[in-house]
Amino acid sequence: MKILHLAHQYPPEFTGGTEFYTQQLCQQLRLLGHETAVFYRRPGQGLAERVDPDGTRVWGAGAGPMTPLRRFRATFGQKSLLADWQGALAAYQPDLIHVQHLMGLPAELLAASSVPYLITFHDYWWVCANAQLLTNYDQTICAGPDHFINCGRCALARGGAGALQLGAPLMAPLLARRNRTLATILQNAAARIAPTEFVRGRYQALGVTAPIELIRHGIDYPRDLPAARRQPGPLQLVYLGSIAPQKGLHVAIAAVNELPPDAVRFTLYGGLTDFPDYVAELRRLARHPGIEFAGRLTRQQVWERLPQADAALLPTQWFEASPLTIDEMFVAGLPVIGSHIGALPDKIVPEVDGLLVAPADVAAWVAALRRLLDEPELLPRLRAGIRPVRHIDDHVQEIVALYEKVLAGGQ
Template sequence: MRILHILHQYLPEKVGGVELYTRTLARYQVEQGDEPVIFTPAAHNPHWSQPQLEDGVRVYRVPVGERAATAVFRSNFHHPTLVDAYKQVQQRERPHLVHLQHLMGLPWQLAQAITAPLVITLHDYWYLCANAQLITNYDNTICQGPKAWLNCARCALARAGRPQTLPLIPALAPLFGYRHWQLRRVWQQAHTLIAPSQFTANVHRQMGMAADKIEVIPHGIQVPTTLLARQPHEGLHIAYIGGLSWQKGVHLLIAAMNQLPHTGVRLSIFGDTAVFPDYVAQLRQQAAHPGIVFHGRLPHEQLWHALADIDLLVHPTLWYETSSLIIQEALAAKVPVLASRIGAIQERLCDGVDGFYFPPGDEQALLALLRRFINNPTLVEQLRSNIQPVTTLAQHVDMVTAVYNKAAQSPSD
């Protein structure tokens, strides 16, 4: 099957969860004998019409120049260059199926030009929220959905650095209503909407997305054939692995760590320090415990080595994450997890069996759990022995392929 993947940005220019997922899925599809093709915007690529062959995957990178956040937002409404480029690629490749990974920064006219059966993955909440995460820009709280689009306009002004321009809110609100209407047309044309968790599916259903189109398929991971042996060390080694942004809650973990004894416990923080430098500077200033070390971004090829040296992974997120590969990877490496009880994270652990939950944002509850591990050195091993196998990449791809086959065989509208 020839599958055309569409997404808003791609490696190596941009590195994120959707990009890594798409590359992993496409590579696996090559191994299965399929023909994956990728269509994506890029800053510069004068020879875009000649696809680059990467691990057997043809990648079309259409040049759009450097775009700030406002330009990316405007591109959803109108970008004829991307529409024309997509039509050329579609005509040349003649895909049997299109898998829309993300439409951010791409015009919805492009989606409306798709002629093959369409499958969409709901990697975040972008179809419901221009901020994609259901977190408000004006007070950093969870959003429960649009209220006559006025809160959406307020959120956009706050993100643009103009939180005081309140008189503009009523004028901007219809723009977000129009955005919702156009994106509704996009997902309505899809055969299936893949949600990586039941929580993600429920949020989209509650906000009006067609329940009969949504299918829950958990993400899978590539587990090494042989896991690395645990590295012996003294004391308790805690780790955070992921993005360094406010909504990830790393400041709560540091605050709890600062209250632990200065010996016998250490915290390794793995994450790109360049994406949100102001927040990282605050974290560095906050970190008073001598055992806290910032290691920078962890290359994926080094992940399993890092996990072999960790006793406990902490995931203190504050937002409605749709999934968490790092939790699955930690469990695959037999590393117990402490995580916020929020969003899809609630589906990833069996509380008290392979890890523990704590209320999101509750520094004292997290501190109490960490002290519990310090006071009971055998607790890590107890939890490790309870960890069950996680969903593998092969299992995930089998489920996605089944969706593809149903979509490809369904009668066209």
């Protein structure tokens, strides 16, 4: 099969979870003998074409600065992106289009294509312009569109006009039009994929009536990962992922601040330049001498560093769809202390392979971390409860089966 993946972003410019998943899926599909290509929106101007080392053909379409406003407006059309897309389609002639994300890209890319397409839900962008069901004006879980007035409030805050909240009703028709446009794209897809029951349930609760397939993610990890090399000494806690406000790291740092100085080390692995204001805020907040901002890790370093830790923290504040970092931690033998929110309860079994804590409750996080110090049997018990992690090979088998079903005419 010839599969063209459509994404909002892709390496090397972008290295988030959706981008990493798309890249890994392409690599695994090629190992099975399929042809793969990617079309994404890149920074700058003009169309750049390349072939990656894994053999994937990549088109990066530049259409100017990617500000929040330009991303939003692009949904309703952008001639240069449409022309670049049509050129890529003509050159590649795919059998199937797999939509990983459409943010910042025109909806008409799919409306104008006769090639069957399917969509994976990596977040909630198809029903929420903010993508996370997290408000821009106070960083809390959205209570719902409220006739798209809440959507208008979010849009104004995202555009730097948060003080103009009385203008939210004027924005509502535009946000409603956006969702109607995307609802048509969703309805016409040959298949829709959710990685967890939580994500499927959220989309259904927000009005998506078309069937949604459940295909759980898998990750590519070493089959022969060395045994954990934990050393005697302070409790070693780690975080791996984006250093971004919605990840709730201010809560974890505030909790670690309350622990004895010599008892704990907390290392944060993640990019320090994507949200510089937030990183600066975290550095000011960090009073504990054991807190370290260690920057990004390569894939090899992930498997070298994680087994040296005792437990992982995931204090997220939003409805995470299916955080792959939990799987990585489990592969490394680390119990996960995570927020009781979103899809985390789908992946963490409390008191079995981790703990679930109220998302923004610093006192609850302090209590959970103190348990790791005060109950010597807790960490060994949680480590013993970690179940085998689904490998990406198993995930790809299900994806390929769905591709074949779509091409055979089944939906």
